[in-house]
Amino acid sequence: MTVIVISGGLSHERDVSLRSGRRVTQALRSRGHQVVETDVGTDLVPLVRSTKDPVVIPMLHGGLGEDGALREVLGLLGVPFVGPTGAASRLTFDKSIATRVVANAGLSVTRQVALPHDIFRELGAPALMQAIGDQIGYPLMVKPSRSGSALGALKVADQESLATALVGAYAYGPVAVVERFIEGTELAVTVLEGDNGLRALPPVEIRPTSGIYDYEARYTAGATRFVTPAELPPETLRAAQELAVAAHEALGLRHLSRTDMVVAADGTPIFLEGNVAPGMTETSLAPLAFEAAGMELGEVFSSLVERARGDR
Amino acid sequence: MSADVPRHDTRLDRFVDSYAARTHGMKVSAVRALFAVANRPEIVSLAGGMPNIHDLPLGDIASNVAEMILTNGAKVMQYGSGQGEPRIREQICDVMALEGISAHPDDVMISAGSQQGLDLVTRIFCDPGDVVLAESPSYVGAIGTFLSYQAEVVHVAGDDCGIDPDALRETVARLEAAGRRIKFLYTIPNYNNPSGITQPWERRVEVLGVCRELGILVVEDNPYGLLSLDADPVPAMRSVDSDVIYLGSFSKTFAPGFRVGWVLAPHAVREKLVLAQESATLCPPVFSQFAISTYLEHSDWQGQIDAFRTMYRTRRDAMLKALADHMPPGTSWTHPIGGFFVWVTLPEGIDAQAMLPRGVDARVAFVPGAAFFADGQGARNARLSYCFPPAERIIIGVERFADVVRNELDVLDIFGVRAPTKHPQAAGPGAETY
Numbered sequence: 001m002t003v004i005v006i007s008g009g010l011s012h013e014r015d016v017s018l019r020s021g022r023r024v025t026q027a028l029r030s031r032g033h034q035v036v037e038t039d040v041g042t043d044l045v046p047l048v049r050s051t052k053d054p055v056v057i058p059m060l061h062g063g064l065g066e067d068g069a070l071r072e073v074l075g076l077l078g079v080p081f082v083g084p085t086g087a088a089s090r091l092t093f094d095k096s097i098a099t100r101v102v103a104n105a106g107l108s109v110t111r112q113v114a115l116p117h118d119i120f121r122e123l124g125a126p127a128l129m130q131a132i133g134d135q136i137g138y139p140l141m142v143k144p145s146r147s148g149s150a151l152g153a154l155k156v157a158d159q160e161s162l163a164t165a166l167v168g169a170y171a172y173g174p175v176a177v178v179e180r181f182i183e184g185t186e187l188a189v190t191v192l193e194g195d196n197g198l199r200a201l202p203p204v205e206i207r208p209t210s211g212i213y214d215y216e217a218r219y220t221a222g223a224t225r226f227v228t229p230a231e232l233p234p235e236t237l238r239a240a241q242e243l244a245v246a247a248h249e250a251l252g253l254r255h256l257s258r259t260d261m262v263v264a265a266d267g268t269p270i271f272l273e274g275n276v277a278p279g280m281t282e283t284s285l286a287p288l289a290f291e292a293a294g295m296e297l298g299e300v301f302s303s304l305v306e307r308a309r310g311d312r
Numbered sequence: 313m314s315a316d317v318p319r320h321d322t323r324l325d326r327f328v329d330s331y332a333a334r335t336h337g338m339k340v341s342a343v344r345a346l347f348a349v350a351n352r353p354e355i356v357s358l359a360g361g362m363p364n365i366h367d368l369p370l371g372d373i374a375s376n377v378a379e380m381i382l383t384n385g386a387k388v389m390q391y392g393s394g395q396g397e398p399r400i401r402e403q404i405c406d407v408m409a410l411e412g413i414s415a416h417p418d419d420v421m422i423s424a425g426s427q428q429g430l431d432l433v434t435r436i437f438c439d440p441g442d443v444v445l446a447e448s449p450s451y452v453g454a455i456g457t458f459l460s461y462q463a464e465v466v467h468v469a470g471d472d473c474g475i476d477p478d479a480l481r482e483t484v485a486r487l488e489a490a491g492r493r494i495k496f497l498y499t500i501p502n503y504n505n506p507s508g509i510t511q512p513w514e515r516r517v518e519v520l521g522v523c524r525e526l527g528i529l530v531v532e533d534n535p536y537g538l539l540s541l542d543a544d545p546v547p548a549m550r551s552v553d554s555d556v557i558y559l560g561s562f563s564k565t566f567a568p569g570f571r572v573g574w575v576l577a578p579h580a581v582r583e584k585l586v587l588a589q590e591s592a593t594l595c596p597p598v599f600s601q602f603a604i605s606t607y608l609e610h611s612d613w614q615g616q617i618d619a620f621r622t623m624y625r626t627r628r629d630a631m632l633k634a635l636a637d638h639m640p641p642g643t644s645w646t647h648p649i650g651g652f653f654v655w656v657t658l659p660e661g662i663d664a665q666a667m668l669p670r671g672v673d674a675r676v677a678f679v680p681g682a683a684f685f686a687d688g689q690g691a692r693n694a695r696l697s698y699c700f701p702p703a704e705r706i707i708i709g710v711e712r713f714a715d716v717v718r719n720e721l722d723v724l725d726i727f728g729v730r731a732p733t734k735h736p737q738a739a740g741p742g743a744e745t746y
Contacts, residue, residue, distance in 0.1 A: 015348035222328035
């Protein structure tokens with residue numbers, strides 16, 4: 001068997017992806033796996049097809065790594081791969097659709113509206129922005145609907161700053177989501193599929209020293225404090241884990257996922273977004289959860305590779 | 313959650329509380345991360361400042377270096393002088409003579425690229441809180457160096473001829489009235505990075521006059537000086553003022569991989585620089601110094617520079633034509649007579665940094681103007697470089713860049729956002745800005 005780790009790509013998160021890919025590759029090699037590390041390009045399909053007994057790990061963040069496109073191709077080729085199918089990835093990667101699916105499953109979500117920029121042209125931006133403020137209220141969050149690592153995401157305190165935040169989000173794609181900002185404890189809960197079914201790992205609490213978990217706080221070592229398991233009552237931690245498993249199932253995910261959520265003042269965990277290719281960098285959240293659960297990165301991916309082969 | 317899972321509290325950096333204060337500003341940035349895609353072949357990168365060295369006579373260089381190792385290997389791979397090897401310092405004086413500088417090899421110190429020379433100059437002059445004056449805009453790598461020594465960078469307004477002497481005088485007066493200590497003026501008078509503009513000789517003399525009168529040391533950075541594209545180079549500031557600290561480099565006229573630059577400084581300053589160099593590296597790269605010395609000895613390096621000038625002229629012309637053909641109204645740009653860069657002023661309301669992801673999606677990379685200021689200016693600006701991609705790729709890149717700007721304007725128009733930034737006005741030289 002040869003494991004093919006795909007990282008890089010042309011998305012805005014290429015740098016993060018390369019770092020994730022490198023770590024997973026090293027972890028698997030240290031356990032004796034034969035691993036080929038590759039980027040996305042015209043030589044990818046020939047590589048996959050010419051490799052004997054391949055298992056692919058799409059360690060791509062954003063773009064065609066998470067929007068399902070590459071996974072559809074792998075499915076077409078009949079190549080086993082780690083992580084959700086193309087369809088589930090596509091659905092999860094789009095925050096506006098994922099939030100709706102999770103809400104329909106009866107889970108708590110924040111109030112959200114997804115808007116392409118053209119709607120502001122058609123209806124007039126001032127009136128629509130006024131309506132957003134009236135209905136959702138400030139502070140609110142503006143995010144690109146299909147992006148990760150908090151790129152293009154901004155907390156907006158008042159109407160005056162809303163237009164600039166929307167312009168910033170639309171630089172990452174044609175649709176932005178606007179959602180109510182919920183004050184609370186930020187958590188990331190990793191869900192891992194094992195022989196005994198789905199298992200939610202200890203929730204990681206995120207405490208950025210700057211107060212905002214933006215790109216800088218995510219990838220600068222030392223800029224954020226992580227507490228695992230989160231400093232919350234046991235019943236709240238359990239509720240957070242249940243939410244992550246339920247979201248994983250509602251979104252049709254498999255093998256591995258990470259759900260980002262916020263625990264509101266009343267102790268309710270609220271779904272923010274799902275991740276089909278959680279980051280595996282030195283400062284990423286899922287590896288912290290593995291560690292808290294007593295697992296090593298290589299051990300996790302070894303087992304996922306075997307699981308992917310079995311799912312073929 | 314089971315109570316038996318031990319709680320782990322980490323910032324993922326065991327040494328986070330041990331770093332020096334000057335390290336605190338060193339952070340990952342989303343803008344920097346976006347440049348990770350710039351090296352992909354699908355992207356036309358108008359962002360980097362890499363010289364195009366494909367046309368170097370690699371076969372000749374290889375055989376000369378091989379000969380150097382065979383005949384002199386034990387010396388060229390040994391430690392060397394902290395000041396740099398005597399022979400290359402002599403040759404550097406010949407190089408500087410082309411720009412009107414008369415210098416003695418004893419006053420030259422070799423550095424690992426002129427970037428290290430700048431680092432050492434800053435190290436020996438700047439205490440935390442000191443002020444370094446710089447052009448508007450200025451080289452991002454210099455700003456980073458100054459900030460790493462906790463100096464404050466204050467930009468001096470300029471025009472299409474470089475630093476405005478009156479603005480320089482006013483800035484110095486204001487800072488001194490506030491009790492601030494100004495350590496030096498940092499300037500790139502030839503084909504400035506990023507603005508591409510050149511200070512005419514008369515302006516250089518004026519700026520030097522103001523600095524002499526006010527007791528301000530001048531640090532002249534001149535990596536592109538010999539890469540004039542339309543006329544002979546303007547003489548260096550150092551050619552008429554031996555108090556000027558002059559930074560030179562082989563990175564653009566030969567190859568950057570050798571990491572060989574130099575500092576020409578007054579005797580007392582040079583002595584301190586050598587001590588600083590010895591504490592930093594013991595000695596600058598000896599092998600590289602001998603390799604460049606061999607190149608200067610045995611190759612037609614001036615002919616090679618002429619070839620570079622012809623090549624860069626073609627690329628510069630392609631970029632300027634493409635900008636004229638494709639950019640939307642409200643955009644202006646500088647017209648460099650040498651070097652690598654064009655400074656673009658975008659239509660009102662655009663924030664080039666916020667627009668960068670749109671550029672990545674459109675497969676074109678550029679550097680947002682804010683990178684070239686320490687104070688938040690430059691939001692409406694971008695630096696485009698024409699040094700690395702061939703002319704036909706430059707044209708494609710500019711077409712894509714123009715589309716990116718048009719699409720951004722479209723979104724801005726929807727929201728009626730015409731001045732979303734803290735510094736909405738254009739910054740730096742270029743038509744329409746002054």
